[in-house]
Amino acid sequence: MLIALGVTGGIGAYKAVEVARGLQKRGHEVVAVMTPSATRFVGAITFEAITKRRVITDQFEPGANADIEHIALASTIDLLVIAPATANLIGKLANGIADDFLSTLYLATRAPVLIAPAMNTQMFAHEAVRRNLETLEARGVRFVDPGEGYLACGWIGKGRLAEPDDIVAAAEAILRPAGPLRDRRVLVTAGPTYEDFDPVRYIGNRSSGRMGFAIAAEAARRGAEVTLVAGPTTIETPAVNEVVRVRGATEMHRAVLARADRMHVVVMAAAVADYAPAERASRKLHKDDDTMTLVLKKTPDILADLGKRRAASSEGPLLVGFAAETEDVVAHATAKRARKHADLMVANDVSRSDAGFEVEDNAVTIVGPSGVESLPLQSKARVASAILDRVEQLLVRGVRL
């Protein structure tokens, strides 16, 4: 989700860097909005490097289309977090004063707002500040209370910015109702595998990794601890807990099997090669003859291996497989689900040009314990969401936990 992180000019501004990182680790995109005084505590370049986005520091930046930018951002963010929030900013928000980008954004957005106040103890206790906080609270703004302790100004008392982890947790609690995937460990494979047969050539396939990446991102959004095992892809990996890069099917097999036991869910969205060259030449093969024969041997079937272990001991992670088919899609997927002992099999008709490989959309049929369900053509993000809805239903029913 997209979160605007407002940073105001308090000594705790440096802690907002950790808040930005924490939010990103949970799979969110962050756009930092700094008040002019915040930039005197921490450089905008720090937030730019972390968020990989332009940092908004001024309402009227030349060339930034400034007069509408706050409206554009206001309507796209899912949450506005302000940490630290000074007494000054809290006063402005409570009274509808919009004299900089952040206070204007507050008025313009309908996204939920989370504020982490930070100020001197006496200021925090002042009647004016208390009234402003109550006004905001009555308006539905949520707060992460400051901590007690030794303040930078030398006072001891309440006013220190809450810990970044607590601010991130509060943001998460607002964004994500605590669903069944929360804190579950999910492994997702994505992309193709490349099977080398000499130092410069390989056998690969057209998988882009988008579907698996969308599932990994959505699982992270739902609070799961996500490991992504990705074959060679060129698209940017989502922010998840662990990314393991692999090339061939055997390497992917090793990476998945080494981690599968501690997972609650394994989603095999990768297009793993079924066959790989039996031998890999140490030198580039030359075109001496008119024809050339490559001997292929079967690769280990990762999903089937996990399924076998589960079928034998009825333990192990909930398994989701993908079936890329060009004909009799549902029949093949149903048979594959039984053969590989998967809980869900997501059937993909890769003969369609508007869905499947290399495009943004997908139309899938999900084969599960309670039957067959066809979903309409939609974005891979929505398909990911639909698949994880089914996974969550199975987790709730206790199928594999």
Ligand code: C5P
């Ligand atoms: O049998 P088929 O390759 O069509 O099955 C596809 C499903 O099995 C996918 O989920 C894919 O990731 C997985 N698979 C695997 N190991 C292989 C081949 C496919 O885990 N060697």
